[in-house]
Amino acid sequence: MNTRLATTLAATTLVVLVAAGCGGSGGAEAITADGSSTVGPFVTKAAEDFKAAEDVDVTVGISGTGGGFERFCAGETDLSNASRPIDEDERTLCADGGVEYIEFRVVTDALTNVVNSANDWATCLSVAQLNAIWEPGSKVTSWNQVDPSFPDQPLKLYGAGTDSGTFDYFTGAINGEEGASRSDFSATEDDNVTVRGVSGDRGALGYFGFSYFEENQSTLKALEVDGGDGCVAPSIETAQDESYAPLSRPLFVYVKQSSFDENEDVRNFVKFMLDNNESVATAAQFVPLSQEQVAEQIAKYEGAST
Amino acid sequence: MPQAVVFEQPAPLTLPRKRIRWGEQLVHVLLFIAAAISVLTTLGIVLSLLLPALDFFREVSPWEFLTGTTWAPLFLDAHFGVVPLVVGTFLISFLSALVAFPLGVGVAIYLSEYAGQRVTGVLKPVLEILAAIPTVVLGYFALTFVTPLLRDIGLDVEIFNALSASLVLGVMLIPTIASLSEDAMAAVPRDLRDGGYALGADKLQVSTRIVVPAAISGIIAAFVLGFSRAVGETIIVLIAAGQLAQITFDPRETIETMTAFIGATGNGDIPTGSIEYKTIFAVGLTLFVITLVMNLISIRLVRKYREIYE
Amino acid sequence: MTLVEHERPHEEPTPESSRESRAWRNRLFKAAMLFSMLVAFGTLVVLLVDTIVTGWPAIEWKLFSDPPSTLPEEAGGRPAILATLYLGALVLLLSVPIGVLTAIYLEEYANRERWWNRFIEVNIQNLAAVPSIVYGILGLAFIVRGIGVGRVVFAGGLILTLVVLPTVVVASREAIRSVPDSIRQGAFALGATKWQVVWRQVLPAAIPGMATGSILALSRAVGETAPLIMVGAITYVAFDPELFGAYTALPVQIYNWTKQPDPEFQTLAAAGALVLLVIVLTMNAVAIFLRNRYRRQW
Numbered sequence: 066m067n068t069r070l071a072t073t074l075a076a077t078t079l080v081v082l083v084a085a086g087c088g089g090s091g092g093a094e095a096i097t098a099d100g101s102s103t104v105g106p107f108v109t110k111a112a113e114d115f116k117a118a119e120d121v122d123v124t125v126g127i128s129g130t131g132g133g134f135e136r137f138c139a140g141e142t143d144l145s146n147a148s149r150p151i152d153e154d155e156r157t158l159c160a161d162g163g164v165e166y167i168e169f170r171v172v173t174d175a176l177t178n179v180v181n182s183a184n185d186w187a188t189c190l191s192v193a194q195l196n197a198i199w200e201p202g203s204k205v206t207s208w209n210q211v212d213p214s215f216p217d218q219p220l221k222l223y224g225a226g227t228d229s230g231t232f233d234y235f236t237g238a239i240n241g242e243e244g245a246s247r248s249d250f251s252a253t254e255d256d257n258v259t260v261r262g263v264s265g266d267r268g269a270l271g272y273f274g275f276s277y278f279e280e281n282q283s284t285l286k287a288l289e290v291d292g293g294d295g296c297v298a299p300s301i302e303t304a305q306d307e308s309y310a311p312l313s314r315p316l317f318v319y320v321k322q323s324s325f326d327e328n329e330d331v332r333n334f335v336k337f338m339l340d341n342n343e344s345v346a347t348a349a350q351f352v353p354l355s356q357e358q359v360a361e362q363i364a365k366y367e368g369a370s371t
Numbered sequence: 372m373p374q375a376v377v378f379e380q381p382a383p384l385t386l387p388r389k390r391i392r393w394g395e396q397l398v399h400v401l402l403f404i405a406a407a408i409s410v411l412t413t414l415g416i417v418l419s420l421l422l423p424a425l426d427f428f429r430e431v432s433p434w435e436f437l438t439g440t441t442w443a444p445l446f447l448d449a450h451f452g453v454v455p456l457v458v459g460t461f462l463i464s465f466l467s468a469l470v471a472f473p474l475g476v477g478v479a480i481y482l483s484e485y486a487g488q489r490v491t492g493v494l495k496p497v498l499e500i501l502a503a504i505p506t507v508v509l510g511y512f513a514l515t516f517v518t519p520l521l522r523d524i525g526l527d528v529e530i531f532n533a534l535s536a537s538l539v540l541g542v543m544l545i546p547t548i549a550s551l552s553e554d555a556m557a558a559v560p561r562d563l564r565d566g567g568y569a570l571g572a573d574k575l576q577v578s579t580r581i582v583v584p585a586a587i588s589g590i591i592a593a594f595v596l597g598f599s600r601a602v603g604e605t606i607i608v609l610i611a612a613g614q615l616a617q618i619t620f621d622p623r624e625t626i627e628t629m630t631a632f633i634g635a636t637g638n639g640d641i642p643t644g645s646i647e648y649k650t651i652f653a654v655g656l657t658l659f660v661i662t663l664v665m666n667l668i669s670i671r672l673v674r675k676y677r678e679i680y681e
Numbered sequence: 682m683t684l685v686e687h688e689r690p691h692e693e694p695t696p697e698s699s700r701e702s703r704a705w706r707n708r709l710f711k712a713a714m715l716f717s718m719l720v721a722f723g724t725l726v727v728l729l730v731d732t733i734v735t736g737w738p739a740i741e742w743k744l745f746s747d748p749p750s751t752l753p754e755e756a757g758g759r760p761a762i763l764a765t766l767y768l769g770a771l772v773l774l775l776s777v778p779i780g781v782l783t784a785i786y787l788e789e790y791a792n793r794e795r796w797w798n799r800f801i802e803v804n805i806q807n808l809a810a811v812p813s814i815v816y817g818i819l820g821l822a823f824i825v826r827g828i829g830v831g832r833v834v835f836a837g838g839l840i841l842t843l844v845v846l847p848t849v850v851v852a853s854r855e856a857i858r859s860v861p862d863s864i865r866q867g868a869f870a871l872g873a874t875k876w877q878v879v880w881r882q883v884l885p886a887a888i889p890g891m892a893t894g895s896i897l898a899l900s901r902a903v904g905e906t907a908p909l910i911m912v913g914a915i916t917y918v919a920f921d922p923e924l925f926g927a928y929t930a931l932p933v934q935i936y937n938w939t940k941q942p943d944p945e946f947q948t949l950a951a952a953g954a955l956v957l958l959v960i961v962l963t964m965n966a967v968a969i970f971l972r973n974r975y976r977r978q979w
Contacts, residue, residue, distance in 0.1 A: 079770075079774070095920065095926070095927060097927070105917075106751055109751050109917050110751050112917065112919070113750055113751065113919065116919055122919060122920045123919075124917060124918050124919075124927050125917040126913070126917075201446075201447065201448050202448075221529070226445070226635075227445035227446055227647075228445070228636075228647065242447070244446065244447040245447050245448075246446060246447070248441070248443030248446045248448070248450070249443075249615070249617065250615065251531070251613060251614050251615040251625060252445075252614060252615075253614050253635065254635075255940055257940045257941050257942055258614070258940060260942045261530060261531075261940075261942045262530055262531065262613075264530075264942060265529070265530025265531075266529060266530055280943060281942055281943070284942070349751065392874060394874075394876065395874055395875060395876055398875075398876045399790055401782070402782050402783075402785055402786035402790055403786060403790075405778075405779050405782035405783045405786060406782070406783040406786040406787060406791075406801050407801070408779055408783070408846075409783060409801060409804055409805050409808060409846065409847070409850070410800070410801060410804055412808060412819075412843050412846070413804050413807065413808060415819050415822075415823055416811065416815060416816070416818075416819045419818060419819045419821075419822035419823060420815070420818065420819075423822075473717070474717040474720055474721060475717075476717075477713060477714045477716070477717030477718075478714070478717045478718055478721055480714055481714035481715065481717065481718055485711065485714060494718070494722075496969055497722060497725065498721065499965060499969070500725065500962060500965065501721060501722075501724075501725045503897075503900055503901075503904075503961050503962060503965045504725075504728070504904075504958065504961070505903075505904025505905075505906070505932055505954075505957055505958075505961060506904065506906065506907075507904070507906045507932045507935050507936050507939070507954070507957075508728070508732065508904075508935070508954040508957065508958060509728075510936075510939065511935065511939045511950055511951070511954055512728050512731065512732070514939065515735075515939075515947060516727075516728075516731050539724075542720070542721065542724045545717075545720075545721045546721070549721075573703060573707050574707055574710070574711070575706055575707045575710040578710070579710075596810075599810055602812070603810075603811070603812025603813070603814070603815075604812070605812065605813065605814045605906075605907040606906045606907055606932075606936065609907075610936065610939055610940075630812060630814050630907070633814055633817075633818070633911075634814055634907055634910055634911070637817065637818070637821070637910065637911045651818065652818065655814075655815055655818045658812060658814075658815065659811065659812075659815050662810055662811060662812060663807060663810070663811075665810070666806070666807055666810040667807075670806070
């Protein structure tokens, strides 16, 4: 009686396991991508459309630009998504790991500063003001310290984690040095956490890629930035013509040379992202490349394919 | 004349040589190997934590790590004081124990002293259901239901705060504390209670002055176990309590626990070799040591206060 | 002989007020106990109702048949649900034999005098208290990187096995202990070897207890998130999982959906939570049923 029970359980388990081993339509090696959580949604959308078109699987992780490079240079991934160019240390890492790569600019971003939609006092901040808020050792804890005309509302900061390319780019552009930032803010590689944080607190201020703002316009408000030529609001146009300064930035996908050469699917996926740039970017709420930028990248692609 | 009876010494007893059953020996060895897997696991945990952590401590002094009050390990101007994380962890654990312990013991007393057979038969499985709820569901509940609720009733909590996480964690621990306490109370012999009733004590007095003290070792064990589980809890705090390492005792604020730091930083990948990689192990080691110590304390306490009944 | 008369001290009847206050204190106490029950069960009810109400709109075939997507209208949890089931099967297949064998060793074979056996016992107790995220760190270091298996289903299954192994061992030991010694002695008396006693007498009698313990441990493994996050259950996996392929499990998928502030993803997260709850609670119900049905009276 009891042995029958045990046998039944064991048999069921084995059946499920065998099904796991044999099953799965996504058989052939999936293309692996990892890296920036800013670029992530774009590559994910491209992967979805690519799967529908060519039935090839792409997995997308969001370890952050830095984390992505670590894996990429260890040879673990085919593609590395980055919201800033590869830096010196990472170049060395890749060289040490024997990983060669091709850099593709796939989409543009307008790094957006957001506040809660109930924030009715701030509309535009200058780079100097942002710097005062975010610099290392900053003691700014309340809005009226940013601008005396603002109310005395506690300033709650949310931002990108240090493994994030967004962090590197933002600190470089606003604080003058990549990585230089105050540390007493809610830092996360996952921009959704920042969205939630800022939309939940009247006095909150945060920053992330434009697409995250576009997705959440009902609870967030984007601030205009004065980079020296007056207040400019982030938008597709101002990002493309780079009048939204200094926070419009290119976003990249780095492709492992060996994957590019040996795996036709990888080549096709890269081509797909370039050919369908406008539709994918718009759907994922990114700033698409301009015509000439696309042409540039395609030329690069052709060059690498020979 | 009677014959002298001569008793001969019986020949010394010789048993046939014991046949070694090789099958039995093999079984014994195989079973030992199975048991050794658990030892290998511990060894693995210790090694996987210790080696990189030692590496970390070569770069950062243990003193700075253990006493520093700023946790900003990944910034240019790095600080490696683990105190904010530890404070965050203990704030949450303490608050959740505040919820779980009285309620858990209350439930246990009710089940053991007041409830009838039928009621117990219904309530105990329900408690088990509460214990079975995955922590990710609880974390989701804390963030999307409890936090807005707290804001609605006027408590000015931040979107990520220690209070929601603690409340939900506390409720999650009630079954653990209740079941252990109830077992301890059930082990108290009927005679002690009957003696109390015979002397005219009422239920309140019997419960609080006889049963609880008699079961105290089990109740203490329950408390320490519950607290230790709160310390080790990751997902609920990761979702609902936030990622801002600061020293605060205000439960309405955002904090970061040791487990949340590990979970958030290890999300997806740990870049090898960098200082970030090593912080995870340093914090992980701290966490492991704390829970180990608590476990040992609980074993000690149980042994010390255990009442032996016939 | 004189009867010594003792003055019976004049007994004051207990004053009305003190009796009343006692009654009140008792009532208050009982109310407090009931309150505790109410909080525990009330929270459970509220949680279930909230999850059902929020998640119901997203409970449709799509959830089970479609892969996740950046668009909530098209997202489903198929790879995650499948992976969870496979992980569960893996855990069962690995943890039960090892756990049961360990329990048999500790209960039937180990000589308590020997220090290494006592060490194994204490060791298992300690392992049960280790936070699950530490197992994740272990998994990352040794299984994903060390053996080089990578971020695959198999690795996830191994780690979850280690997480629940102490629970299985403890439950199996309880089951074995509850088998009366007379059974063993009877078998020995008839000339059985140790292994024969264990295999043919003790184990069959202990199976229901072991089954219950195993299923409960399994339901815990299925709900674990932290260790899987550490060993790379990736964000976006759009294909069915394979034993040595990339994967994401249901709890991790829920976690990812919860983080998205878009309210449509909240609905999805709640729906996913519902599915997970159904899986976990079914397992628990089966375990309880087994326990009650096969409970032997010795």
